[in-house]
Amino acid sequence: MTEKKQGGVSRQALILGGLAVVLLVLVILFFTGGIGEKVKRFVDAAVPKASDAAGGQAAAKTVTLFFLSDDDDFLHKETREIAAGPTDAEEAERALVELIKGSEKGFVSPLPPQTKVRQVFIGKDGLATVDFSRDITEKISYGSSSELAAVYAVVDTLAFNFKPVKKVVLLVEGAEKETLGGHVDLSRPFLPDYSLVAR
Numbered sequence: 001m002t003e004k005k006q007g008g009v010s011r012q013a014l015i016l017g018g019l020a021v022v023l024l025v026l027v028i029l030f031f032t033g034g035i036g037e038k039v040k041r042f043v044d045a046a047v048p049k050a051s052d053a054a055g056g057q058a059a060a061k062t063v064t065l066f067f068l069s070d071d072d073d074f075l076h077k078e079t080r081e082i083a084a085g086p087t088d089a090e091e092a093e094r095a096l097v098e099l100i101k102g103s104e105k106g107f108v109s110p111l112p113p114q115t116k117v118r119q120v121f122i123g124k125d126g127l128a129t130v131d132f133s134r135d136i137t138e139k140i141s142y143g144s145s146s147e148l149a150a151v152y153a154v155v156d157t158l159a160f161n162f163k164p165v166k167k168v169v170l171l172v173e174g175a176e177k178e179t180l181g182g183h184v185d186l187s188r189p190f191l192p193d194y195s196l197v198a199r
Contacts, residue, residue: 126166
């Protein structure tokens with residue numbers, strides 16, 4: 001009787017051990033079977049790129065930029081085309097890059113040409129935070145009225161072209177600065193002011 005029990009137990013142990021080995025092999029195959037395959041991201045696989053959607057050409061958006069003039073202290077409008085989308089913040093960055101590039105109609109660029117737009121962030125509260133490279137403060141050489149106009153060239157360009165933007169804060173290298181060139185207080189957000197725009 002004891003021998004039969006021992007035989008039954010050892011047979012059960014063998015069967016259970018065999019099942020455990022099979023299960024272990026299946027688990028290993030499950031987790032390693034996909035190695036070497038490239039996983040397609042949803043955004044790549046399902047969402048058409050801007051160039052695909054427009055037959056090989058990215059969609060364009062017309063924006064209005066605000067430049068200074070040698071003849072007065074007003075801002076002067078000039079339209080420019082930028083690549084559209086995918087977000088307002090990215091379009092805003094492109095618009096500011098065009099502002100830095102300068103006018104095509106003989107107006108004065110409000111910002112030093114070495115300036116880089118490090119990032120634009122637009123919050124749900126309508127506050128746009130613009131982070132410029134340090135060149136904006138190191139290379140600027142305007143008087144008080146020109147510096148004010150330079151600040152509002154940025155603020156008005158963003159508020160005029162992008163509906164979510166209600167006010168703008170300017171940063172330099174990710175930090176708050178007192179002024180750009182010693183005149184205009186940057187410690188507060190700026191609301192757009194179109195009274196500085198030439199009629």
